[in-house]
Amino acid sequence: MVQYGRKCLLCKNTRKREPGCRLFKFPARGTTLWYRWLEACGLRETDIDLRSREPPRLCQRHFQKKDFLTRQLTGMAVPSVFPITVYTEVEGGTRNDEGPSSEQVTEELLSISQDEMEFSEIVTEESIGSGDRESETRDEETPVSEELDQEQICTVDQHRTLMEKLQSEQRRVESLSRELEAKNRIISEQFELLKQLGVQMVTFTESH
DSSP states (O other): OOOOSSSOTTTOOOTTTSTTOOEEEOOOTTSHHHHHHHHHHTOOGGGSOTTOSSOOEEEGGGSOGGGEETTEEOTTOOOOOOSOOEEEEEOOSOOBTTBSOOOEEEEEOOOOOHHHHHHHHHHHHHHTTOHHHHHHTTTOOOOGGGGSOGGGOOOHHHHHHHHHHHHHHHHHHHHHHHHHHHHHHHHHHHHHHHHHTTOOOOOOOOOO
């Protein structure tokens, strides 16, 4: 079971370790994006602790520039930058009377493209000078699902309802077509009967 909290699920990045780090909650469970994020991260749904009070999050370093609208993710953003810097926590070996030993942090630097490095630098520079604002909003994470206009989201239930309406209209059109064919047959039969009786039919058409 993957353990997570207010840190990146994959690289363990936090705002404390990287100034300007932004964490984004996973999309709503059960949605198409939820499963796309799991697949992109190489995870299964059983890997996520759904009983945890803290939802799983990813930091901005797992996304490309095209995934962002200013500082927020687009509604269809899917993580695609793997692997990147991975932070590993190592517990200190000694303790003294003054308190617990400080946390040692080691970094395993894996391959990262030049474009991703430049983007990481841009994000960091953008955050410099906004420390007070960042500290006031440090607990704010924006789930991807909120980025979408609710009127533009088509859920499974809405899709099913629309399909039922479409099928109903198709049946109605078919019924009207059958009625029209039946009426045309009756008209043809009446014309034929009148011809047999020697009645001449004159058809008038209005000119415009």
